[in-house]
Each structure stands twice: as C-alpha cells, then as structure tokens.
Amino acid sequence: MPGESDRTVLPPSGWVVKHGGMIPPGGEVLDVACGSGRHGRFFRSLGHPVVMLDRDISQVADMASDDDVEIVAQDLEGGRPWPLAGRQFAGVIVVNYLHRPMLPALVASVQPGGALIYDTFAVGNEAYGWPSNPDYLLHREELLIAVRPELVVMAFEDVEETEPRPAVRQRIMAVRPKRSV
Numbered sequence: 001m002p003g004e005s006d007r008t009v010l011p012p013s014g015w016v017v018k019h020g021g022m023i024p025p026g027g028e029v030l031d032v033a034c035g036s037g038r039h040g041r042f043f044r045s046l047g048h049p050v051v052m053l054d055r056d057i058s059q060v061a062d063m064a065s066d067d068d069v070e071i072v073a074q075d076l077e078g079g080r081p082w083p084l085a086g087r088q089f090a091g092v093i094v095v096n097y098l099h100r101p102m103l104p105a106l107v108a109s110v111q112p113g114g115a116l117i118y119d120t121f122a123v124g125n126e127a128y129g130w131p132s133n134p135d136y137l138l139h140r141e142e143l144l145i146a147v148r149p150e151l152v153v154m155a156f157e158d159v160e161e162t163e164p165r166p167a168v169r170q171r172i173m174a175v176r177p178k179r180s181v
Helices: 013-021 038-045 058-062 100-108 143-147
Strands: 029-032 048-053 069-075 089-095 109-122 151-163 167-175
Touching: 013 029, 013 038, 013 069, 013 089, 013 109, 013 151, 013 167, 029 109, 038 048, 038 089, 038 151, 058 143, 069 151, 100 143, 143 167
Parallel strands: 029 048, 029 089, 048 069, 089 109
Antiparallel strands: 109 167, 151 167
C-alpha cells in the first residue's frame, strides 16, 4: 500500500550539510526531534555514532539494529526532564523544531570542541503558513541570545527565503571552546 514501504527520507538541511564539518570526526551526534532521522542518517553515513531523539521513533526504527545508533523516545514538551541530562555530544542538530524551555539543555549538551547546528522557523513565517503559531517561531536574534556566552557563534542567518518554499528561517552554528590544558 502507498505510504507503508515507500517512505521517502528528505535530504539533510543545506545548513546542516554546510556546517557539519565543524563536528569533530567520529564524535557522537544528537539529532533532536529527529522525525525521519534525515540528519542522524546523514551523520551516521559519515561514520558518526548518533543518538536519535523524538516522541515518535517509528520512522527511525529501522536504525535500531545499528550498534552505533541509540534511539530515545520522549515527548520533549511533556513536562518531563531532559532525557540526556549530563551527557554531551560532539554535535547537536535541531531542524524545524522549537521548544524554548529546552534551549539551555541543548546548549549544555555541546561538548568542548563540539558544535550546535540549529535551523528552524522565525517570526514572519506566519505569512507563508505552517508554522504560524508564535510559540514555534524564533524572535529576531533569539538563537544568538540563547547560545551566548557559553558557545561561540561561527555562523548565523535570519533570512526570508523562497526555496524550497517561501519561509522565514533563523539558523546558527556555534561551537563550545575546547577546555584549556
């Protein structure tokens, strides 16, 4: 039947691909609100161990047999504590997702020398449809404010784009400085 075995996984975000090289080689990558796992799959194909986190893990169940894939099922907006407290990752990837109370935990999850790569919708996107709820739209420079002073911003965009569809997006790539020896 259509829809059962012909599931198409979208390619990774161009922002993620562009900045993915900032993640230390072989370092563990966390794909937050992973959905179909397009970013975790991308980093796994590059040899990174990955942690896939989402409330519905059915779209990444095919990856469960890979010893270098950890799948964590949790509703991040359900009021439960951050499921990966105390863990840090070489890369933390978030695309098309925003839950403001989780921002400090995401920043804290970036290990020294690691990178946060975030790409989601911003205020102004309501003119183009989904998402239009202000709870899911970043305010001007909100990601900059969220990562500083813990992380160093290497790249930032707050843009209106037309491709692949009209949208207003905010993106950041920031790194945690390595500890001094």
